[in-house]
Amino acid sequence: MASGKAPRMTVRRLRFAYPEGLGGVWNPAQPAFSHIVNAGSLAMPYLEPYLIDTMRQARAKLDDPALIADIDCYIGQEATHYRQHQQFNRQLADRGYAAVPQMEAVLKADYQGFARNRSFTFNLAYAEGFEAMALTIGHMLIADRDHLFGDGDPAVASLILWHFVEEIEHKSATYDVFMALDGRYRWRLYGLFYALFHIMGRARQGYRLLLCEDGLWSGWRARLRRYRLLLRIFGGLLPRLLHVLKPGYNPRDVPDPVWAQAWWAQHAAGAGDLGALDTARLAAPVPMAMGAAR
Ligand SMILES: [Fe+2]
Numbered sequence: 001m002a003s004g005k006a007p008r009m010t011v012r013r014l015r016f017a018y019p020e021g022l023g024g025v026w027n028p029a030q031p032a033f034s035h036i037v038n039a040g041s042l043a044m045p046y047l048e049p050y051l052i053d054t055m056r057q058a059r060a061k062l063d064d065p066a067l068i069a070d071i072d073c074y075i076g077q078e079a080t081h082y083r084q085h086q087q088f089n090r091q092l093a094d095r096g097y098a099a100v101p102q103m104e105a106v107l108k109a110d111y112q113g114f115a116r117n118r119s120f121t122f123n124l125a126y127a128e129g130f131e132a133m134a135l136t137i138g139h140m141l142i143a144d145r146d147h148l149f150g151d152g153d154p155a156v157a158s159l160i161l162w163h164f165v166e167e168i169e170h171k172s173a174t175y176d177v178f179m180a181l182d183g184r185y186r187w188r189l190y191g192l193f194y195a196l197f198h199i200m201g202r203a204r205q206g207y208r209l210l211l212c213e214d215g216l217w218s219g220w221r222a223r224l225r226r227y228r229l230l231l232r233i234f235g236g237l238l239p240r241l242l243h244v245l246k247p248g249y250n251p252r253d254v255p256d257p258v259w260a261q262a263w264w265a266q267h268a269a270g271a272g273d274l275g276a277l278d279t280a281r282l283a284a285p286v287p288m289a290m291g292a293a294r
């Protein structure tokens with residue numbers, strides 16, 4: 001049974017061995033999902049340093065040692081995330097997608113603009129809005145992992161599931177800081193909606209370009225499959241997002257998925273290679289690494 005308590009955060013360094021010549025569609029059963037993930041990945045080397053910068057500013061305003069320790073762990077995890085995404089994104093760029101440099105320029109300008117021109121209150125609310133959204137995405141991805149990642153490339157599936165297991169792990173970090181330094185409900189909602197529409201808008205722009213380059217955007221079959229996928233994704237996100245809207249929302253009250261708890265336990269025990277999950281066995285209640293005994 002999920003306890004609802006995230007363990008103490010840990011910065012983990014995993015290795016993801018992408019196969020030579022891996023294409024943008026790393027899960028042939030889910031071409032649109034592959035490019036949705038790719039588009040999201042392109043944002044990480046710009047979004048996560050911006051979150052880190054905001055939390056560093058917050059750190060200077062706080063004197064609670066527990067909050068400061070959490071911020072330091074949070075920064076360690078986010079810095080590791082974006083460096084891993086940078087490596088993955090270079091692979092995408094090497095495949096020759098014009099969308100990669102195009103979206104990177106857009107995302108760089110967005111986050112530089114927020115950091116330079118927006119208030120600290122806005123940036124803190126954006127950080128908490130993004131983290132609340134990331135928590136809902138993490139739960140949705142884990143609940144639907146077999147459908148979305150099943151039989152896909154193990155390294156990419158493992159990268160994304162590692163990232164979101166850690167997003168779940170640091171679910172309270174920005175919330176606690178937001179509550180300590182501001183706490184206004186209307187700002188929490190504003191940050192959530194702003195981050196949600198901003199990220200979703202940029203992700204759509206990115207995956208549209210990527211799918212177009214692969215000739216997978218048009219045609220009624222592709223459209224129908226994409227609409228069904230988006231309905232499924234948003235069907236998984238909506239109830240979780242509605243919970244975030246409640247005035248008394250606290251991410252601590254969101255129980256951690258059993259699969260994520262097993263992931264943490266396996267990592268702590270040094271069991272299996274969590275950078276190479278067996279994507280044929282994602283339906284199992286616990287993570288199964290390639291080559292692990294059945
Ligand atoms: Fe992250």
Ligand SMILES: [Fe+2]
Nearest residue numbers: 078131134167
């Ligand atoms: Fe995060």
